[in-house]
Each structure stands twice: as structure tokens, then as C-alpha cells.
Amino acid sequence: MSAGRDIDALIEMLAKLPGLGPRSARRAVLQLVRKRELLLMPLADLMHEVAVNVRECTRCGNISEGPVCPICLDQKRANGELCVVEDVADLWAMERSGNFKGRYHVLGGTLSALDAVGPEELRIPDLVQRVEDEGVTEVILALNATIDGQTTAHYIADQLEGTVRLTSLAQGVPIGGELDYLDDGTITAALRARKEL
Amino acid sequence: MSAGRDIDALIEMLAKLPGLGPRSARRAVLQLVRKRELLLMPLADLMHEVAVNVRECTRCGNISEGPVCPICLDQKRANGELCVVEDVADLWAMERSGNFKGRYHVLGGTLSALDAVGPEELRIPDLVQRVEDEGVTEVILALNATIDGQTTAHYIADQLEGTVRLTSLAQGVPIGGELDYLDDGTITAALRARKEL
Structure with a gap:
């Protein structure tokens, strides 16, 4: 130029x-x-x-202007629910939906054999510790519906089994979604999880 | 958030x-x-x-890290050709093409009755002055092929008539363009300006 x-x-x-x-x-x-x-x-x-x-919240991994983020500081959100997400963008997406009132745990990625990402790189030991320390009653796995995301979800479920209620986000047809444009996997999942009207 | x-x-x-x-x-x-x-x-x-x-070059209106931009400082570009463009983005586009070796004059917009933009707002008096002062032999009007751009080109041509050689960019089919996707005006212009093979 x-x-x-x-x-x-x-x-x-x-x-x-x-x-x-x-x-x-x-x-x-x-x-x-x-x-x-x-x-x-x-x-x-x-x-x-x-x-x-701006730094990482020392508790949950959200980005924050103090050492602990506003969500972790908010005592009203200590309702025993802990939502596990892959990264901060996912946390923001959950917050925008405006319906989750608990706290978060940001993994910072997914397990990946190819990229040599193991549990230690992902705050998974921290997660197990928080479940013990913070009186968590339910861990909601809100990981992406990709292979790596689901592998990570299974690994976390193994680690936490028996200590806490474990749930994951429902899979199905997105609101406003047209069947014609959906992939086969989503349609299969939505059919399997069909509900009574 | x-x-x-x-x-x-x-x-x-x-x-x-x-x-x-x-x-x-x-x-x-x-x-x-x-x-x-x-x-x-x-x-x-x-x-x-x-x-x-960064500020505006006091001579041509390009943006520059000094009072005068590198193009105006470059004595090799004082070849008598002055290319008039609407804004700095157009100047950059001309420079990327790499074939123009003269200097520029950036108007900073086009004449517009609707937006009350007159010649004084557009460095047009400066342009007339430069043509007198800098030994300009050819003014190339490289304004956009819009109504406002062409109105401005006509106004400048009126101001400079008789003092200097006036040219404008050729209009026609863009390189790599397909006739089927071109508007009627472009095809008409390309037909009118057709060349012997």
C-alpha cells in the first residue's frame, strides 16, 4: 500500500x-x-x-475484569447447578438465552488425541474438585455435539459418576428449523427423543 | 453479557x-x-x-503518517499525470493495480445536491490550483460509475476545460466478467466503445 x-x-x-x-x-x-x-x-x-x-476467572475460566468473574461472585447463582461448556463463547451463548441461573465451568477446549489435549489441559481436575467443594447437585454438560465434544462429555461423566446428578442438553430439531435442511443425525436423535403431545 | x-x-x-x-x-x-x-x-x-x-496529506488528501504522503513526496511520480479519485479506498485500489505512475487527488466524496455537498467541500478548488501549480499535463478522472460520480466528473471537466488533457477510465466488460451477469448499462457502454481486433 x-x-x-x-x-x-x-x-x-x-x-x-x-x-x-x-x-x-x-x-x-x-x-x-x-x-x-x-x-x-x-x-x-x-x-x-x-x-x-481482563484475565481468566480463577474459578470457572470465564474471562473477567477481576480475579473472579461476576457470575461466580453472584451469590444468587449458587443454586447447585454447574454448566460445563467448552469455551467462553459457549458460556456467552448460554447467558444470552437467559434461562440458566446456575454457574459455569469453562473447559477451554475438548479432549483430543490428535492435538494431544488431555484432561489436565482442560480444567477437568478442577471440575471434579469444584463438584466436591461447592455443594454442586447437578452438572449439566453443554458441550458441542461434535465427536470431540461428546468424547469429552463421556470422559467427564466417567469421572463424576455417582457423585452428582449428570445431565446434558437435549438434542433435536432447532426452534425454527426445517426438517428438509437438517442432517440425518439430528433427525434420528429427534425421533429417538420424541415426546408425547 | x-x-x-x-x-x-x-x-x-x-x-x-x-x-x-x-x-x-x-x-x-x-x-x-x-x-x-x-x-x-x-x-x-x-x-x-x-x-x-496519521493525518490527511495536505496536497492530495491521501492518509499519511507525515504532513505529505509518500506518493506526493516521490519525485519519480511527478510525471504530469494526476488521477482524481473519490476517496482513499479508490486510491488504494488504483495503487494495487500497480500501473499508474503519476500522482493522485482525493476529492473526499462526490457532489450531491441531496446531501448538500458542493465543490468547496470536495477539494475541487484545490484541484484547479494544483493543475496550475504543478505542471499537470493530464487529469484522469477515476470516479465511480455512479450518477453522483459522473455528475462530479462532468463538473470537474467543466472547471478544467481548455487547461489540460482530460481523460476518464474506460467503461466496459470487467476482466473475467460474464455477459450473462452484467447489467444492461455496462453491456451498452461496452458495445458503444467496441474496438477493432
Whole structure:
């Protein structure tokens, strides 16, 4: 490009973000430069703030501005339910649905023989410890319905068997989903788990 | 969300960038937090650098890290050709094509009766002045093929008539374009401007 080294570097770095490629990164940088006071300056400051202050919650693995995240600090959420998710994005998705009132445990991934990810890399020992220490009565496994996700769910179920009630999210037709566009596995699962009307 | 005020503010601000919505902004923030040292910190610093150092080139309107941009400083590009573009993104597009060896003049938009944009808002007086001062021999109007772009091109042509050679980009079938997917206007323009083989 022809605008200078910092601009080129900024474009290159923004292009690494998920959802942005070189083209949209260029458009984003032009917009940022155009709105210097309104967008670029505050964004730089905010990123700096976040880089300095945000860390992993020491209890659940959520990202947080303090050592313990707001959900773990909220005593109203100590209802004995613990929802196990793969990563923070999944935790946010659960929170957006707005119906879960317990706490979370973020694994930080799934078991994977290929990538050499074992239970120690995944906060699974922490999970077993929390179930003992925090008076957990139900562990809800909200892992992705992928092979790695389900392998991890089985492993956790083995570890916790007999100590606590274990549940997992229901599988079936998504709300608003059309049968014609669903894969065979989902239809099979929905048929097996059919309910009386 | 549930991660804290700064994180929510960062998501909201990133979601305003072109090409990013709330969903991809959330994914971007998670990636940034995960790669704090490698991505978030350098990005914050770089944005701060750019916010402080980058301004409009006083001659051509390109964005630049000094008062005058590298293209205007490059004496090899003083070949008498001046390419008039609507905005910096168009200048970058011309530069990527790599075939224009002259200098640019960035209007910063197009004339628009609806938005009350007149010639003074668009560096058009500056353009007339540059043509006089800089020994320009050819002005290439590389404005978008929209109504506003073409209106602006006509206005500039009127202003410069008789002082300099005036050209505009050719219109026709894009390289790799399929006739079946082209609009009627483009096909008509390409037919009118047909060339001997």
C-alpha cells in the first residue's frame, strides 16, 4: 500500500481477526482513521484497558475484569447447578438465552488425541474438585455435539459418576428449523427423543 | 453479557466496524483476549500510534503518517499525470493495480445536491490550483460509475476545460466478467466503445 508502515501493519493485524479479511480490514482502517476521535482513539484506549485488566476467572475460566468473574461472585447463582461448556463463547451463548441461573465451568477446549489435549489441559481436575467443594447437585454438560465434544462429555461423566446428578442438553430439531435442511443425525436423535403431545 | 463493562464496550465498538456485526465482534474479542500478548497489546499500541500520527496529506488528501504522503513526496511520480479519485479506498485500489505512475487527488466524496455537498467541500478548488501549480499535463478522472460520480466528473471537466488533457477510465466488460451477469448499462457502454481486433 502507500499510506505508511503503521497503517499497513494495522491492516495486516486487523485482517487476522475472525470475520475480517484483507479487504474488510482495509475498509475498517479507513473508517477508523476517518472517525479518529469517535472510534479510533476510544478503541485503542479500550483495547489497552482490556489487555491490562481482563484475565481468566480463577474459578470457572470465564474471562473477567477481576480475579473472579461476576457470575461466580453472584451469590444468587449458587443454586447447585454447574454448566460445563467448552469455551467462553459457549458460556456467552448460554447467558444470552437467559434461562440458566446456575454457574459455569469453562473447559477451554475438548479432549483430543490428535492435538494431544488431555484432561489436565482442560480444567477437568478442577471440575471434579469444584463438584466436591461447592455443594454442586447437578452438572449439566453443554458441550458441542461434535465427536470431540461428546468424547469429552463421556470422559467427564466417567469421572463424576455417582457423585452428582449428570445431565446434558437435549438434542433435536432447532426452534425454527426445517426438517428438509437438517442432517440425518439430528433427525434420528429427534425421533429417538420424541415426546408425547 | 457477563464478562464486564470494558469487554461489553469493546464488543459494541468493534461491531460498528464495516464487515463486523455483534456476532463476529464477540468472536474477535475472544480471540483478542486469548492472544493478549500477540494480538491485543500490539493492536492497541498500533491504533494509538495511528490515531496520533496519521493525518490527511495536505496536497492530495491521501492518509499519511507525515504532513505529505509518500506518493506526493516521490519525485519519480511527478510525471504530469494526476488521477482524481473519490476517496482513499479508490486510491488504494488504483495503487494495487500497480500501473499508474503519476500522482493522485482525493476529492473526499462526490457532489450531491441531496446531501448538500458542493465543490468547496470536495477539494475541487484545490484541484484547479494544483493543475496550475504543478505542471499537470493530464487529469484522469477515476470516479465511480455512479450518477453522483459522473455528475462530479462532468463538473470537474467543466472547471478544467481548455487547461489540460482530460481523460476518464474506460467503461466496459470487467476482466473475467460474464455477459450473462452484467447489467444492461455496462453491456451498452461496452458495445458503444467496441474496438477493432
